[in-house]
Amino acid sequence: MAADVNEQPAGYARLLEPSSLTAIAQVAAVIAERRPKHVVFTARGTSDHAALYAAYLTEIRLNLPAGLASPSAITLFGARPDMSEALVIGVSQSGGSPDLTEVLRVARASGALTLAVTNNPDSPLTSAAELAIDVVSGHERAVAATKTYTAELLALLLLVEGIRAGDGRLPADERAALDTLPDLAERTLADPLPGQLAARYRFADRMVTTGRGYAYPTAREAALKLMETSYLPALAFSGADLLHGPLAMTDPDVPVLAVVGAGPGGTAMREVVTKVGERRADLVVVGPADVPGAAARMPVPQVDERYAPLLDILPVQRLALALALARGEDPDAPRGLHKVTSTL
Incomplete structure (x- = not known):
């Protein structure tokens, strides 16, 4: 766990590299063009807290209503909500939880734009979604999630700000501020x-x-x-x-x-x-x-x-x-x- 915690500044730096920024910007541009009416997040555990953070960002920065789905409504009770005008985002470090995958599958079948945010680009969640973002945090040794959580936070922040920009590209002042995060994280730790x-x-x-x-x-x-x-x-x-x-x-x-x-x-x-x-x-x-x-x-x-x-x-x-x-x-x-x- 100590090793995972101490790797977080490097994780921020990886997500802020041009290749990762470009990949997230491309996803953001697609979403901005589709103009969803609302955003639904689905997640469990630590990733649920990252999704909650993104819900705040979505409502404050994009002025779109956002909420967290109840996966059991779909998986246990058989609900089939109409999500045709929604962006549905599954957030999961492993991308392996069947209930989250099922939410994205049902949402996509109803016409929703779906996105998987994971640390495993080969996961079932990624396969179920139309779009995907890899948080590139690397292997996490401890059971308790630390570096994958903060990687999800930063990836979701970059996504929301990219949607707000319209073309996915961050304004220069925003990029400059974010570039300080790795050093600030080192100081904090x-x-x-x-x-x-x-x-x-x-x-x-x-x-x-x-x-x-x-x-x-x-x-x-x-x-x-x-x-x-x-x-x-x-x-x-x-x-x-x-x-x-x-x-x-x-x-x-x-x-x-x-x-x-x-x-x-x-x-x-x-x-x-x-x-x-x-x-x-x-x-x-x-x-x-x-x-x-x-x-x-x-x-x-x-x-x-x-x-x-x-x-x-x-x-x-x-x-x-x-x-x-x-x-x-x-x-x-x-x-x-x-x-x-x-x-x-």
Whole structure:
């Protein structure tokens, strides 16, 4: 897992090479020409969080309604929704889950434009789709997904911005900003604090993670990583939902991990952090600036809010790794889990 985590800056650099940019731009141009009316994502697990991030991007940057499909509606209940005006995107590291493949097959049969985003260009998901994007992250050693997740995030960001451009090609200022990501990721991974925090939470019974907007998928992925590597029960909430009741369970014995960045999402999270502070919860913040009331902050460079999830998740992955080791667990092979999970 440590090796996979540390390879992420190189993964960003690969996706930003001309060959990868051109391949994604070609897909984006086809989609822009087809002008879908709405976008439906289908994914499971970690990839579901990447899809959620892309749904935010789609609605904010493309002004298209976006949502996440319920695969079981098709695979278990036999639903055949009319997706003839939709772009349907399957996101999966392995591309091997039968239910996601079936969603794309049914969607394509109904007239939808379908796209597979995977780390396996020879997968069943890719075969079922009209278009495909390879996230080129290479072999992932650990069961818990890390570098494939961030590769999906960047590939989906490049796709959405390419669709917005119309011809798939990124504006020069956008390209220049994205080219800084590998170096920023290296800087973020070099910070020692995530490893030090493992001792603080070694005996925690549960944890809450929270964020708003682009940061909400990070909060969900953070909870998943903590659960699957350390077996630490972790509940993820959007900042808004946390205030609608679950806030009552936070107290000094329940650590809260809050993703608080720049931009509208980060501004909205400050109210959440204030409320959490009033509960005297043990608060750790992931973000570029100190937040009053936080016991600690895992620092990340300040970037455009759209790019922040590519950096915010990195210290969380390192925390999950260190915490698993501190609790005597094996983060490379969590019990009961396999790299490819087949669901129907």
